[in-house]
Amino acid sequence: MHDPEFFDQGDLVAVLTTQPLDRLLDYKAPEGGCFRGAFVEVPLGPRKVMGVVWGPGQGDFDRSKIRSVIRVLDVAPMRDEMRSFLGRAADYTLTPMSAMLRLATRAPGLGDPQSMRKIFRLGEGEPERQTDARRRVLEVLREYGGLSFTLKELADMAGVTSPVVKGLVKQGVVREEDSPRDLPYPHLNPDLPSKDLSADQADAAEILRTGLQSGKYGTTLLKGVTGSGKTEVYLEAVAECLRQGKQALVLLPEIALTAEFLTRVEARFGARPAEWHSGVTITERRRLWRMVGQGDAQLVVGARSSLFLPFRHLGLIIVDEEHDTSYKQEDGVTYNARDMAVLRSAICGARVVLASATPSLESWANADAGKYDKIELTSRFGASVMPDMRAIDMRAEKMPASTWISPTLRQAVEDRRAKGEQSLLFINRRGYAPVTLCRACGQQIGCDHCDARMVEHRFLKRLMCHQCGETKPMPDACPSCEVEGKLAPVGPGIERLAEEALEAFPDANIATLSSDMFGSARALKAKIEEIAEGDADIIIGTQLVAKGHNFPNLTLVGVIDADLGLQGSDLRAAERTFQLMRQVAGRAGRAEKPGQALLQTFQPEHPVIRAILSGDENGFWSAEAAERQAAGVPPYGRMAGIVLSGPDVAAVFDLGNAMARNDGPLRQIGAQVYGPAPAPIARIRGRHRVRLLVKADKGAPIQEAIARWIAPLRLTGDLRLNVDIDPQSFL
Ligand code: ADP
Ligand code: ZN
Secondary structure (H helix, E strand, O other): OOOOOOEOOOOEEEEEEEEOOOOOOOOOOOOOOOOOEEEEEEEEOOOEEEEEEEOOOOOOOHHHOOEOOOOOOOOOOOOOHHHHHHHHHHHOOOHHHHHHHHOOOOOOOOOOOEEEEEEEOOOOOOOOOOOHHHHHHHHHHHOOOOOOOOOHHHHHOOOOOHHHHHHHHHHEEEEEEEOOOOOOOOOOOOOOOOOOOOOOHOOOHHHHHHHHOOOOOOOEEEEEEEOOOOOHHHHHHHHHHHHOOOOEEEEEEOOHHHHHHHHHHHHEEEEEEEOEEOOOOOHHHHHHHHHHHHHHOOOOEEEEEHHHHHOOOOOEEEEEOOOHHOOOOOOOOOEEHHHHHHHHHHHHHEEEEEOOOOOHHHHHHHHHOOOOEEEEEOOOOOOOOOOEEEEEHHHHOOOOOOOOHHHHHHHHHHHHOOOOOEEEEEEOOOEOOOEEEEEOOEEEEEOOOOOOOEEEEOOOEEEEEEEOOOEEEEEOOOOOOOOOEEEEEEEEOOHHHHHHHHHHOOOOOEEEEEEHHHOOOHHHHHHHHHHOOOOOOOEEEEEHHHHHOOOOEEEEEEEEEOOHHHOOOOOOHHHHHHHHHHHHHHOOOOOOOOOOEEEEOOOOHHHHHHHHHHHHHHHHHHHHHHHHHHHHHOOOOEEEEEEEEEOOHHHHHHHHHHHOOOHHHHOOOOOOEEEEEEEEEOOOOEEEEEEEEEEEEOOHHHHHHHOOOOOOOOOOOOOOEEEEEEOOOOO
């Protein structure tokens, strides 16, 4: 039995708050007492802040000056396993506990009392007098069909003031109703029939079910080519988890993916799951957070931060597309959701399923070492087979200047069109052109605040910095030499490729899919669904389309620049290219029609390109693993990146040099420090960036050593230090 410690009124309790203080604060337990783990409101100076009762107070202050907890919030107390998860995640990522608590309470107004509230939904008829503001209100309500809003949410979303909404209520066009807060979620029924699984799929599902029945922690890598039915299989694990009365969490990398997934959940379990991502309204977040804590949300589908929800009895975490880089959070708390899913499950005895067609080398190595179980689905479901993959040797193609679709690729697209099938032209670059060059002086247009080139976005009619997001209008004259009319785009981005495709295939229906061309995730989702239904002959897409969407009529994938990812100095460049190319190629031939993938490359002999074409995955991974092992880098060694930044470049380097000189704690564990050196992006938003790299043996206690190393530092002025354990990108 969970039997939390109880504190009587007036007892000293230590409270962890969301404020960046880095220590617990003592308070007196309020009237009625409180449990350990209780969410409370406490006074801090003139303010009231939220916190969690962490344990008995330290009592090292003048007792008479200690203030009382103001109130205990009406939500389930934090469970012991959550407290230890936050503690261990904080130690692992070198993050202050206050920041971890903020991550775990990302639902404003958690403490608001349970009560009735007014909600607004679509009523009947049209307003007596139509205005722009009124129309916007109705548009929001229509777009969201069944959803209801609070007054503020509705007004905010429509961009109107509340009297506009109230006016519509008077006319009956909008209805105002009383509704209890936080309604429970509809029940998911695990005993509805599943699809008929193939023999392979059924075996895989059975292994996952057996794992769940053990009631113990374990991680399984579920590897299977795109379209092999991984989702069908892991939904059976979810079913078993629900049958046991436990909660399941499915992590997905992209919001754009969830629409299709939610429909599949509904088909399998008869209702939709709870959703958690940046597109969910504040009211919904609060509801979900509370329901999860009470055990009333059976299944949550979410982005990486849903790992920090207060599950009451978590039985299963699925990490779909586990290799996806978006699982690595790089702002604020730097953590990798895949690794944190494993940590959280190990603490609470849940199962983890890592699903991917192209697992990360980390997971591959863990399975290889026997730490994870591994299940492989080797064939695609039904008649579909992996596409035939070939290189187009660009050295042999006759290409007019400033074109990127080779004659061979063009012919292949024509062939598909003649058969009424879809083609995808893939380029992993947003915007029109990556470089804008002045033909008079040779200068490239750069960002004023960063060490990056500005990228022309013709669709938005602006230049944009992909580092800091700064935009400016496209100038007529060169900013350097002021000569007019000499600025020229160099190289292709998705918009320029789309322009070329329009000329090459004038009577084709061409759809361009790039995240910045859609005002919202919703609009993008809608577009993807349209395309999946066959509403386009040619799809031009960035990375966005590589992520698990089903396009049944798509049979040709043309990769415009297969060499693009191989150019960086990134440790994972080969791995990323391999994964991305295979994922993209996997878009072709998902239904009954065989697919083909054509990779335009100037280096068809490159080992990575050859591995992609031959489909020799184990060969690729073994070679990649051997190389990393020899170099002692992850996953066979440990690394941490330290980025120092500040407006004054000399001060940043002084700090970096001082750190490199005083590396005693690191030397004690046999770790090496490299740098300081300018970070690959040496300036972002006017801040100079310098980095140090720490490298250690696999078993070395790197966090603890880094903690002792940076503890004595006093960051003066505007200097900042950010630690990234297991860095993914080396920017
Ligand atoms: P993956 O997750 O491995 O990419 P999916 O689970 O999405 O594969 O399956 C690919 C497609 O095949 C989906 O449309 C899915 O509904 C279908 N499919 C897979 N297995 C079955 C099955 N046993 N019965 C019917 N359809 C299936
Ligand atoms: Zn910039």
